[in-house]
Amino acid sequence: MRILQVTALLVFMAPFVCTGQTEDADTTTKTATPDQSQEDIRTIHIYGINQMKYVVKTSPEAGKTGDEVKASDGNKYLLLENIEVSAGQKIRIRLTTVGELPASSMSHNWILLKSGVKPSDFASSAIQAKDRDYIPEGQEEAILAHTGLAGGGETVEVTFTAPEKKGSYDYLCTFPGHFQGGMKGKLIVN
Ligand SMILES: [Cu+2]
Structure with a gap:
């Protein structure tokens, strides 16, 4: 939803941004420029489905x-x-929840953990954190990057810099039961 709002805002603002430009063809190109630089970040669009899996x-x-x-x-x-990235690469994970179930019964997030953090332990502690979108309190230190929760039809995203240290880092969805259902993977840093 947030992305749609931003896009709508850009479209709405376009005529005002163009004010002062003399040639129409030129202004079209110019308004497209900020968007273009945004999209230079490698974006991986993943989907969360009712079967409690990340898919593409x-x-x-x-x-x-x-x-x-x-x-x-x-x-x-x-x-x-798994997702492979280069050390220090800027990436964006965009997550869309596919489905029509109420957000309270089926939502997804994407949380990347620091190395050494056990995803099963993290998932267990997240169950208590319903009020915090299933981000366990006091465990910010264990997280490298995370999105918010996306209910059916919603899209959330996070932009971050991949770790400089090569290796594999666990990611998971902390909505109750989803990690156990297989909503997890590894970010491989090469
Ligand atoms: Cu999930």
Whole structure:
């Protein structure tokens, strides 16, 4: 929803931003420029489905996908097993929840943990944190990056810099039961 709002705002503001420009064709290009630089960040659009899995529409340029799975919207997706990034690379994870269930019964987030943090322990402590969008209190130190919660049809995102230290870092969804259901993966830093 937030993305839609921002896009709508940009479209709305475009005529005002253009004021003072002399040539129409030129202004079109100019208003597109800020958007363009935003999109230079490598963006990985993942989807959360009712089967409690992270999936993608097409294989990311670097990462591993598995079996095909049909989501509640009738579309086929690929199970996302891991995401590969370069050390120090700026990346954006955009997460859309597919489905029509109420947000209180089916929402997803994406939380990247520091190395050494056990995802099963983290998921267990998150169950108590309903009021905090399932981000466990006092565990900010364990998190490298995280999105908010996205209910059905909503999109959330987070932009962050990949760790400089090569290795694999766990990510998970902390909505109750989802980690246990398989909503997890590894961010591989090369
Ligand atoms: Cu989830």
